[in-house]
Amino acid sequence: MSIPLRRSTLAASAVVALAAALAACGGGSDDTGGGSGESKRLSGTVKIDGSSTVAPLSTVASELFKEEQGRVQIPVGTSGTGGGFEKFCAGEIDISDASRPIKDEEKAACQKKGIAYSEFAVANDALTVVVHKDNTWAKCLTVAQLKKIWEPGSKVDNWKQVDPSFPSEPLKLFGAGTDSGTFDYFTDEINGEEGKSRTDYQPSEDDNVTVQGVAGSKGGLGYFGYSYFEENAAKLKAVEIDGGDGCIAPSVQTAQAGTYKPLSRPLFIYPAASALKRPEVLAFVEFYVEQHAEISKRAKFVPLNPEQETKLKSALATLKQQAGQ
Numbered sequence: 001m002s003i004p005l006r007r008s009t010l011a012a013s014a015v016v017a018l019a020a021a022l023a024a025c026g027g028g029s030d031d032t033g034g035g036s037g038e039s040k041r042l043s044g045t046v047k048i049d050g051s052s053t054v055a056p057l058s059t060v061a062s063e064l065f066k067e068e069q070g071r072v073q074i075p076v077g078t079s080g081t082g083g084g085f086e087k088f089c090a091g092e093i094d095i096s097d098a099s100r101p102i103k104d105e106e107k108a109a110c111q112k113k114g115i116a117y118s119e120f121a122v123a124n125d126a127l128t129v130v131v132h133k134d135n136t137w138a139k140c141l142t143v144a145q146l147k148k149i150w151e152p153g154s155k156v157d158n159w160k161q162v163d164p165s166f167p168s169e170p171l172k173l174f175g176a177g178t179d180s181g182t183f184d185y186f187t188d189e190i191n192g193e194e195g196k197s198r199t200d201y202q203p204s205e206d207d208n209v210t211v212q213g214v215a216g217s218k219g220g221l222g223y224f225g226y227s228y229f230e231e232n233a234a235k236l237k238a239v240e241i242d243g244g245d246g247c248i249a250p251s252v253q254t255a256q257a258g259t260y261k262p263l264s265r266p267l268f269i270y271p272a273a274s275a276l277k278r279p280e281v282l283a284f285v286e287f288y289v290e291q292h293a294e295i296s297k298r299a300k301f302v303p304l305n306p307e308q309e310t311k312l313k314s315a316l317a318t319l320k321q322q323a324g325q
Contacts, residue, residue, distance in 0.1 A: 042069045044280040049077035050084020050097030051181050052207050053225035054267050057123055058097055060299040061288045068287075072280045080205040081181030082106075085270075089115050094275035095285070098268040099125065099181030099225070116273035120285075120312060122292045124302035126226040126250035127186060127263040129239040130211075132218045137166045140240040140247035143262065146190045149173070149221070154198045159219060173201035174213035174222035180205055186223055189262040211235065226250050227300045255302040266308070267301070289316050 048058050055078045062074035079087065081098045088096035089109040102110075102119065110117060129146065131138050137159065145163065149156050149171070159166040176183035178195070183203075188194040202213055207224040214220035215235040229238050229250070240247035243261035254260035269288060275281040288295065289312060296303040304312060 040279075041071065042280040042283060043071040044278060045073040045075070046095065046275075046281050046284050047075060047077075047093040048095045048097060049079050049087050049093045051081040051099040051267070052078040052205055053099040053125060053180075053182055053227075054097035054123075054269070056227055056299045057267065057295055057301055058095070058269070058288075061284070061291070061295045064291065064295065064298075065284050065287050069280070069283065072284065074284065078205060080177060080179030081184070082179040083205070085109075088117075088270060088272065089113055091115060091272075091274075094272055094278075094281050096270040098270060099265070100184050101268065102270065117270045118273070118315075120269050120271075120289055120315065121266040121304065121308060122269055122288060122312070123267045123296040123299075124255050124304060124308075125265050125267050126252075126255040126260050126302060127182060127223060127265060128226050128229040128250045129221065129223045129241065129263075130214055130229055130232075130236040131239055132214060132220050133235055133237055134218050135237060138162075138221070138239055140242055142242040143190060143244070146241075147192070150175075150187070150197055151191050152196050152198055169219040172213070172217045172220045173198075174210040174220060175201055175203055176207075176210075176224065177203040177205040182207075182224060185265055186263070226255070226302065230300045252302045256305045264302075286316070 048062075055076050058074075058076045062076060065074065066072065076097075077084070077093075081100055084093070084096040084098065085102060085106040086109075087093045089106060089112075091113055129141065141162075148154065149162060150173075156162060157171050159169045159171050162171070175197075176186065183197070184194050187197045191197060202209070204210060207228045210222040210224050211228060211232045214222040215232070229236060238250055240249045241260065241263060242248070245259070245261070248254050248260050250260050250263070255264040258264060269285075271281065271285045276285065292312065293303050293309075
């Protein structure tokens with residue numbers, strides 16, 4: 001099963017606004033325009049905030065873009081997917097990083113403020129369940145076992161309660177905060193309802209806090225994006241997940257193929273149409289989309305599969321065509 005590219009349905013006015021922005025900005029360069037490195041020298045600031053999972057992607061995109069456009073400042077915040085959309089729909093930032101699609105209530109908040117936007121899936125992720133490096137028993141967990149641990153009201157606090165064959169080791173839980181798209185995705189896929197989870201764990205919007213917590217507790221268990229596991233593989237172990245078809249480890253291959261179920265997911269950026277009127281924002285977004293594969297590789301994320309890549313390129317081409325580029 002491939003991971004589908006999901007693209008928000010914009011009102012006609014939003015599409016027109018985006019096309020106008022591209023047209024206005026595309027013709028303003030001294031050379032060829034766009035984000036490929038041959039555009040005029042740009043300056044200004046592109047404000048990004050949102051998902052801590054997507055932040056490493058946007059940070060790499062920023063670093064690569066600044067090699068061509070060193071005068072453009074691109075700060076990347078990590079207030080969580082929900083926190084990012086709050087700022088985005090209030091007009092405080094130019095691009096919102098998101099580890100899940102925008103919710104209906106967030107769409108309504110943006111519409112109320114007149115914020116039109118586009119949605120691009122720029123990479124994939126294998127949401128990874130991790131344990132302490134000395135954990136020798138939890139090599140694979142079923143979705144049912146994870147639900148037993150994480151469902152609302154759960155009192156499981158020892159590994160032996162998860163499986164009688166496991167040792168009697170205190171279970172300490174670490175995970176995403178409630179403003180995180182990772183929290184929304186994990187609770188939906190594991191507990192069956194988005195936002196529903198036991199509350200007696202250590203939550204954080206900063207995945208590094210989860211890394212430190214699990215690494216510091218032999219009985220620790222947590223979850224976050226695959227790239228954070230790869231960065232901390234010397235400290236932690238990734239748990240294989242049995243989604244009904246046997247134990248599957250998180251990896252680039254299993255996430256792209258959709259066999260790592262149910263915790264593989266697409267990752268998004270949402271640029272505001274009004275921000276695209278500024279040439280530095282437009283150039284950065286085009287660069288991000290066109291260089292998505294290299295950005296994913298450098299940030300240690302799962303690249304788009306061929307179907308997703310085709311849809312992404314088509315979406316960008318359509319916008320450029322509308323702008324007469």
